[in-house]
Amino acid sequence: MSYSRVKIAARLRPAIPGEIHDNAIRVLHSDAGPYIDVDNPRDPSQTFKYPFSSCYDQSSSQDQIFDRDVKPLIEVVFSGVTATVFAYGVTSSGKTHTMQGNTQHPGIIPRAVEEIFRRAASTGLHASIAASYMEIYKDEVYDLLVDRETAAKLPVRENEVGQVFVANLSMLPLDSLQDFHKIFLRANKQRSVSSTNLNSVSSRSHAILTIHVNVIDPVANMTLAGKLNLVDLAGSENNKLTGNDATRMAESAAINKSLSVLGQVVHALNQGASRIPYRNSKLTRILQDALGGSSIGLLICNLAPGTRFRQDTLNTLNFAVRTKNIQNKPVVNQQATTAAALPKPIQLSTSFTLTSFNQPSSAATAGPSRLPGPRPSRVPRPSGFGLDHVGGRSSLPLPPVAEAIKIEEKPPVVPAHLTEEEINARIAKAVEREVARRLEEERERLRREEEERAANLSAGSSASASRNHHVITDGSTNISINTTQEDNSTSSSSSALESLPSGMLTPLLKSKAGASEDELKRRLDELEARFERANKAASTALHLADVLSPISKKKTGRAYVALARSQSQKNNLEVALELYRKAETYVPDNVKLRESRIIEIEWAVKNNRPFNPSPKKRRRAAQSKSKSGRSKRKATPSRDQDGDAEESGKENFSGDEALSAGKRKVEDAEAGTPPRKRRLVKIEELA
Numbered sequence: 001m002s003y004s005r006v007k008i009a010a011r012l013r014p015a016i017p018g019e020i021h022d023n024a025i026r027v028l029h030s031d032a033g034p035y036i037d038v039d040n041p042r043d044p045s046q047t048f049k050y051p052f053s054s055c056y057d058q059s060s061s062q063d064q065i066f067d068r069d070v071k072p073l074i075e076v077v078f079s080g081v082t083a084t085v086f087a088y089g090v091t092s093s094g095k096t097h098t099m100q101g102n103t104q105h106p107g108i109i110p111r112a113v114e115e116i117f118r119r120a121a122s123t124g125l126h127a128s129i130a131a132s133y134m135e136i137y138k139d140e141v142y143d144l145l146v147d148r149e150t151a152a153k154l155p156v157r158e159n160e161v162g163q164v165f166v167a168n169l170s171m172l173p174l175d176s177l178q179d180f181h182k183i184f185l186r187a188n189k190q191r192s193v194s195s196t197n198l199n200s201v202s203s204r205s206h207a208i209l210t211i212h213v214n215v216i217d218p219v220a221n222m223t224l225a226g227k228l229n230l231v232d233l234a235g236s237e238n239n240k241l242t243g244n245d246a247t248r249m250a251e252s253a254a255i256n257k258s259l260s261v262l263g264q265v266v267h268a269l270n271q272g273a274s275r276i277p278y279r280n281s282k283l284t285r286i287l288q289d290a291l292g293g294s295s296i297g298l299l300i301c302n303l304a305p306g307t308r309f310r311q312d313t314l315n316t317l318n319f320a321v322r323t324k325n326i327q328n329k330p331v332v333n334q335q336a337t338t339a340a341a342l343p344k345p346i347q348l349s350t351s352f353t354l355t356s357f358n359q360p361s362s363a364a365t366a367g368p369s370r371l372p373g374p375r376p377s378r379v380p381r382p383s384g385f386g387l388d389h390v391g392g393r394s395s396l397p398l399p400p401v402a403e404a405i406k407i408e409e410k411p412p413v414v415p416a417h418l419t420e421e422e423i424n425a426r427i428a429k430a431v432e433r434e435v436a437r438r439l440e441e442e443r444e445r446l447r448r449e450e451e452e453r454a455a456n457l458s459a460g461s462s463a464s465a466s467r468n469h470h471v472i473t474d475g476s477t478n479i480s481i482n483t484t485q486e487d488n489s490t491s492s493s494s495s496a497l498e499s500l501p502s503g504m505l506t507p508l509l510k511s512k513a514g515a516s517e518d519e520l521k522r523r524l525d526e527l528e529a530r531f532e533r534a535n536k537a538a539s540t541a542l543h544l545a546d547v548l549s550p551i552s553k554k555k556t557g558r559a560y561v562a563l564a565r566s567q568s569q570k571n572n573l574e575v576a577l578e579l580y581r582k583a584e585t586y587v588p589d590n591v592k593l594r595e596s597r598i599i600e601i602e603w604a605v606k607n608n609r610p611f612n613p614s615p616k617k618r619r620r621a622a623q624s625k626s627k628s629g630r631s632k633r634k635a636t637p638s639r640d641q642d643g644d645a646e647e648s649g650k651e652n653f654s655g656d657e658a659l660s661a662g663k664r665k666v667e668d669a670e671a672g673t674p675p676r677k678r679r680l681v682k683i684e685e686l687a
């Protein structure tokens with residue numbers, strides 16, 4: 001099967017009671033097709049156009065979306081392929097409405113399951129249908145098909161052929177549509193939902209429902225194992241708008257972080273990066289197969305109407321534009337049928353007998369009557385993602401269906417008594433040790449060279465330049481770097497650099513000299529290159545950010561931000577963009593960095609326009625520069641141009657406040673520029 005791009009659909013919801021109804025976001029049609037039209041927050045005379053093959057306006061109905069974009073995927077699932085539908089958008093934009101809907105307006109999920117049963121029955125296929133349902137709440141995975149009180153955190157694991165799965169996730173055979181409705185209703189009651197200012201039933205978790213469809217062709221003696229993943233993502237949140245309390249804020253931080261990692265994964269895939277940061281969140285790890293993997297994808301961008309949501313809409317649409325470039329390589333998952341796996345033929349009725357699903361017999365024979373009672377034993381089963389069974393056309397050496405179950409019952413790589421965190425910690429430690437050992441060797445070699453050079457220098461006259469040996473300490477690894485300094489470097493500055501404790505980047509960050517900037521860039525490149533070499537030698541695919549301590553990650557992110565800022569001031573926007581993106585890999589939870597810098601500069605580059613930080617930012621930057629001395633900075637917490645927002649990852653502006661403070665402020669806020677009042681962050685938090 002050839003490559004398949006992720007398809008994008010955009011849906012603008014109607015205004016709900018209490019919302020100001022304006023026309024800042026529109027669904028329009030041209031000869032070339034439909035597009036979303038959004039006013040430029042900085043210049044209302046301009047609009048942004050986002051053409052997508054499917055754009056649904058405020059009057060669109062649930063069945064229109066289903067019929068046009070989702071129904072065709074069901075056929076694909078019956079041919080043994082995995083299809084994934086994501087609902088993406090800011091909080092209250094209508095994701096859950098689109099995916100689940102309500103009794104009067106059922107959404108994609110009930111319609112898709114109904115269509116699966118209808119199709120299975122009408123074609124008289126031998127098919128078995130089953131469901132698994134999980135939520136990712138604060139970066140932990142929970143099974144929604146078991147009682148919440150007893151639901152354990154489920155580990156995400158990888159089998160020996162690199163497929164990611166959620167261990168111990170229940171998979172229930174579905175006998176009928178009614179069966180599904182009962183299960184789904186009950187499971188949704190367990191989903192983490194709370195009230196915020198923007199949504200009285202705001203989802204606090206990402207929910208992933210998987211419908212597994214095994215179709216057996218008795219003539220060819222083959223089983224096609226297709227899956228439909230239906231993903232209702234939690235929405236990104238602006239805590240000022242949501243009015244979140246401490247608990248909601250913690251949830252919100254986890255939501256924003258995982259969505260930010262999702263953005264990084266999409267970006268890395270677009271860049272053709274050698275390392276895709278799937279492992280930086282459970283969401284991306286679990287969705288790995290749908291992002292650049294073997295699944296067919298549909299991203300539904302839910303948009304909320306009006307000026308208040310304009311910047312969120314731009315963020316969502318920019319994400320969609322990047323996502324539509326992702327290429328998946330769908331594979332047909334087929335496998336020779338075993339006699340035991342053969343289900344009864346499907347009848348055209350609502351009570352099917354579709355019990356055989358390659359599961360242990362206890363689970364396979366259990367029907368709906370057991371739903372309210374005790375759960376079947378939770379032997380490890382495949383999650384909705386990543387555990388595909390591939391036939392002859394696959395390029396991947398995936399295991400057959402029965403084998404996949406066996407793999408999970410006896411995980412081949414992971415000792416059962418280790419938690420996910422322990423395993424990750426061990427891997428990180430192993431790489432750290434390897435990196436440290438190799439760097440130590442390198443340091444020793446450089447030290448010897450340095451001694452020889454010093455001996456030569458003392459023997460001869462003063463040289464035009466001397467080599468200084470800097471030590472970067474990052475907790476667990478010491479990294480040696482040689483730098484060239486001009487003759488007039490004082491010995492005191494040299495020794496200051498040599499004796500830097502953990503904050504080796506700090507002096508360079510303060511420096512304004514171009515040479516220091518180059519030096520900082522060179523150091524960062526070398527730091528990453530050295531790690532990559534060691535990483536390669538250790539046969540691991542970790543990124544430096546995976547093994548750095550949180551403080552070191554912040555420092556490194558800050559260093560990249562400093563470089564990026566300097567480049568953007570010189571109007572080298574593409575270089576600045578790359579550097580900001582680099583920074584983001586070290587501070588993935590920094591939503592503001594993405595929203596206030598990356599997206600704005602992306603826009604400027606795309607439209608060949610200059611990037612102008614707001615006057616407020618420039619003033620703050622000037623104030624910040626005028627302050628001298630580290631102690632003064634400590635005593636007077638301040639922010640620099642990119643500021644604490646980039647470092648703290650907090651949302652700082654309020655649309656409500658902005659509205660009341662006048663149009664200018666609204667535009668600043670929507671443009672993601674800093675508000676008048678900011679949370680102040682101590683500089684040492686950032687260093």
Ligand SMILES: Nc1ncnc2c1ncn2[C@@H]1O[C@H](COP(=O)(O)OP(=O)(O)OP(=O)(O)O)[C@@H](O)[C@H]1O
Nearest residue numbers: 013014091092093094095096097199202203234235
């Ligand atoms: N197309 C629509 N037609 C009518 N009402 C809608 C539509 N889309 C959303 N709504 C309403 O808007 C409100 C917010 O929708 P919903 O809960 O689906 O948002 P969400 O994106 O899932 O939010 P969160 O991320 O906070 O969970 C709900 O009251 C919902 O009924």
